[in-house]
Amino acid sequence: MKLSIKNTSQILSKTDLLVLFARKGSTPKLPKGVKVPPLALKSFKGNEREMRLTDATAGPAGRILMIGVGDKKQLDPETLRRCGALAAKKAEKTSSASAAVWFDLPSGRQTEALGQALAEGAVMGAYRLSDFQSTAKPATLKRLTFYGNNEFKVGAKYGQVIGHANCLARRLKDTPGNLMRPRDLVSEAKKIAKAGRHLSIKVIDEKAMHYLGMGSLLSVSKGSSEPAYLIHLVYKPKKKSTRKICLVGKGLTFDSGGISLKPGGKMDEMKYDMSGGAAVLGAFKALTELDVDAEVHGLIPTSENLPDGLAVKPGDLVTAMNGLSIEVLNTDAEGRLILADALSYAQEKIKPDAMIDLATLTGAVVMALGHELSGVMGNNQTVIDDLVASGKRTGELVWPLPMHDVHQKEMKGKVGDLRNISSPGAGAGSSTGGAFLSNFVGEIPWAHLDIAGSAWGAADRDYQGGAKGTGVGVRLLIDYLQQG
Ligand code: BES
Ligand code: ZN
Ligand code: ZN
Numbered sequence: 001m002k003l004s005i006k007n008t009s010q011i012l013s014k015t016d017l018l019v020l021f022a023r024k025g026s027t028p029k030l031p032k033g034v035k036v037p038p039l040a041l042k043s044f045k046g047n048e049r050e051m052r053l054t055d056a057t058a059g060p061a062g063r064i065l066m067i068g069v070g071d072k073k074q075l076d077p078e079t080l081r082r083c084g085a086l087a088a089k090k091a092e093k094t095s096s097a098s099a100a101v102w103f104d105l106p107s108g109r110q111t112e113a114l115g116q117a118l119a120e121g122a123v124m125g126a127y128r129l130s131d132f133q134s135t136a137k138p139a140t141l142k143r144l145t146f147y148g149n150n151e152f153k154v155g156a157k158y159g160q161v162i163g164h165a166n167c168l169a170r171r172l173k174d175t176p177g178n179l180m181r182p183r184d185l186v187s188e189a190k191k192i193a194k195a196g197r198h199l200s201i202k203v204i205d206e207k208a209m210h211y212l213g214m215g216s217l218l219s220v221s222k223g224s225s226e227p228a229y230l231i232h233l234v235y236k237p238k239k240k241s242t243r244k245i246c247l248v249g250k251g252l253t254f255d256s257g258g259i260s261l262k263p264g265g266k267m268d269e270m271k272y273d274m275s276g277g278a279a280v281l282g283a284f285k286a287l288t289e290l291d292v293d294a295e296v297h298g299l300i301p302t303s304e305n306l307p308d309g310l311a312v313k314p315g316d317l318v319t320a321m322n323g324l325s326i327e328v329l330n331t332d333a334e335g336r337l338i339l340a341d342a343l344s345y346a347q348e349k350i351k352p353d354a355m356i357d358l359a360t361l362t363g364a365v366v367m368a369l370g371h372e373l374s375g376v377m378g379n380n381q382t383v384i385d386d387l388v389a390s391g392k393r394t395g396e397l398v399w400p401l402p403m404h405d406v407h408q409k410e411m412k413g414k415v416g417d418l419r420n421i422s423s424p425g426a427g428a429g430s431s432t433g434g435a436f437l438s439n440f441v442g443e444i445p446w447a448h449l450d451i452a453g454s455a456w457g458a459a460d461r462d463y464q465g466g467a468k469g470t471g472v473g474v475r476l477l478i479d480y481l482q483q484g
Helices: 038-042 077-093 108-125 150-174 182-195 206-212 215-221 267-289 335-350 363-369 381-394 405-410 429-438 474-482
Strands: 002-007 015-022 051-055 061-068 098-102 143-148 199-204 229-235 244-249 251-255 295-305 316-319 325-328 354-359 374-378 398-400 446-450
Touching: 002 150, 015 077, 038 061, 051 077, 061 077, 077 098, 077 108, 108 143, 108 150, 143 150, 150 267, 150 474, 182 199, 182 229, 182 251, 182 267, 182 295, 199 206, 206 215, 206 335, 215 295, 215 316, 215 335, 229 267, 229 335, 244 267, 244 335, 251 267, 251 335, 267 295, 267 354, 267 474, 295 335, 325 335, 335 354, 335 429, 354 381, 354 474, 363 374, 363 429, 374 381, 374 429, 381 398, 381 446, 381 474, 405 429, 429 446
Parallel strands: 002 143, 015 061, 015 098, 098 143, 244 295, 244 354, 251 295, 354 446, 374 398
Antiparallel strands: 051 061, 199 229, 229 295, 316 325, 374 446
């Protein structure tokens, strides 16, 4: 799909579908030369997400789609994001080859944010995973043009980039596990590094992991014929930056639980266990296109977790790069094992000013927060607060969970320094998971996002939803990085 952005002071170019917006109780302002049947205008109420499709009677547009934005005093980005998705979906449904989205509503100081949301929504709404069905037809919508004022145009430019990055993360996670193995995630990372400006990549293989002492990460891939990797992406902006941020994403391309095998029902959902890694890759795709001004490192430990004669067993002792020994009491708590070495590596080799990890770490966070929010905890209130604020701005909501001494105590080992699960019945599974990770970050300001619920299966919000991957984290991280 080819996207372009123009000013509403320009004449509308020929288009199959023209999308117009109106507040409740009003009718859309029509671009010059466009005429619609008066009855269609009259019966349109402008309720939020109300849609009316009508043929144009004159002008450069074939058909007109009116979308209502409701009567909220201040038009908000989330409404526009949803409207953008409705527009893209309707364009596809009406087999339009070209569509124009005409934004001409009074929106005050928020115009840029609204432009961004509308473009994000349209791009995210057009997402589909069709490559795998023999009957799949190519998308009909080939050209999408946004029209708005100058501020709107700036936002729409950002929104397009961020929308595409979200779709990348969704494609990676929706792709079946046999087609998105650790090595495939490595190729995807290399593609991003090659295409983007100021990007470089280093891939640490199992041999190098042995050398670095990453016994924790290595223990997880032992049961799989696919080797593990630690992907290290680096973005260095043109102007030397004073901030160095490290993003770490769990990249478990399939989690069977290992010897502590998961129940069979819905095990297929564990292809989403690389959603943290997908979020980091999506963020990297966007941050180079947006010329973010921070130095950003991205770490993705990637592996499969499978049972096998060579697999790590409950009771085995492994040693992480920072020297801490870990009793693996449950091989299904593997996310924290691969993150332990990635976080140790960041602490020792990268030494960032702040570090954020994203991981589908615990089923407990799905119980606590469902599929609409991510849990956050960490050792630094500022990083946590900043992520909560980014969550509010982007609609990728983030909710603080406790991480206290009791949770730290739960993770102390008997044979080794640590154990990878708490005692039965201790509860607070997300907090003990976070507490385990805190042993590998040292003094670096750090926050951990548990995205096991929010990464997939969210309620339908037009631009995402259903049982599929959400791409959560991409928009959140970009917003976080853009706040100087
Ligand atoms: N990948 C899972 C967590 C998960 C659960 C993600 C449901 C998405 C949906 C993780 O590796 C895991 O299995 N965690 C265990 C930890 C437990 C053994 C301490 C869990 O949550 O049951
Ligand atoms: Zn697991
Ligand atoms: Zn897992």
